[in-house]
Amino acid sequence: MTWFEQLAVFVAGIAAGGINTIVGSGTLITFPALLAFGLPPVTANVSNTIGLVPGSVSGVIGYRRELVGQRERLLQLGTASLLGGITGAVLLLTTPAAAFKAVVPVLIIAALILVIVQPRLAAWVKRRRGEDTPAPAHGGPILLVAVFGTGIYGGYFGAAQGVLLVGLLGVFVHEDIQRLNAVKNVLALIVNAVSAVIFIVIADVNWQAVALIAVGSIIGGQLGAKVGRKLPPNVLRAVIVVVGSIAVIRLLTT
Numbered sequence: 001m002t003w004f005e006q007l008a009v010f011v012a013g014i015a016a017g018g019i020n021t022i023v024g025s026g027t028l029i030t031f032p033a034l035l036a037f038g039l040p041p042v043t044a045n046v047s048n049t050i051g052l053v054p055g056s057v058s059g060v061i062g063y064r065r066e067l068v069g070q071r072e073r074l075l076q077l078g079t080a081s082l083l084g085g086i087t088g089a090v091l092l093l094t095t096p097a098a099a100f101k102a103v104v105p106v107l108i109i110a111a112l113i114l115v116i117v118q119p120r121l122a123a124w125v126k127r128r129r130g131e132d133t134p135a136p137a138h139g140g141p142i143l144l145v146a147v148f149g150t151g152i153y154g155g156y157f158g159a160a161q162g163v164l165l166v167g168l169l170g171v172f173v174h175e176d177i178q179r180l181n182a183v184k185n186v187l188a189l190i191v192n193a194v195s196a197v198i199f200i201v202i203a204d205v206n207w208q209a210v211a212l213i214a215v216g217s218i219i220g221g222q223l224g225a226k227v228g229r230k231l232p233p234n235v236l237r238a239v240i241v242v243v244g245s246i247a248v249i250r251l252l253t254t
Helices: 003-022 027-036 041-062 071-094 097-130 140-156 161-172 177-202 207-230 233-253
Strands: none
Touching (some): 003 027, 003 207, 027 041, 027 097, 041 097, 071 140, 071 177, 140 177, 161 177
């Protein structure tokens, strides 16, 4: 990479780390950047996943106060995320590169739709949480299965994994949204970390891209935890949609 490309990937890592801590979907910033600078889709996805792990750790640390008292919930849901992440990572590495390139535009479009409808989803979650119907303390078996499925998606690609998790947690767990966001960060970290371990051992990794994204995402994770709640959500969504759309166009025309 040229110095300009390295700077761009580093800045994308900062943005992705912050976005992942706040809502998820940071992959829609870094993955297109790596594609733009010539990395093959699978290598870009693998390198991106590994690079974002330190940022996920940073985000979890930033939300550590909201995690107090949620140990049992994290153990239950974290196990589902772990198993799902392993399954998704194995699927990625056993899927032909051509098949991955064909399915990624569909996954990105689905992720972008999730980002766009997030305000309505959040409003529906708020109404759902306002109901008086009792719910299992940790979401019950349906949530476990859904988190496992989200882990498969996260291990395979991962964009908007956080959006999915926040939506699911908000529906099935009666808890403050900031505490649920903290849980989301832990679950996403588990999926990314287990996928990263598998990728390091088996896959082709661009370590320069990993290092740039890792350092940037650590900074972004802290920024996201501290000032993320003050950022205009519509601006954030607009940036994600624009960058993600560029990624789809690039994938479909190369």
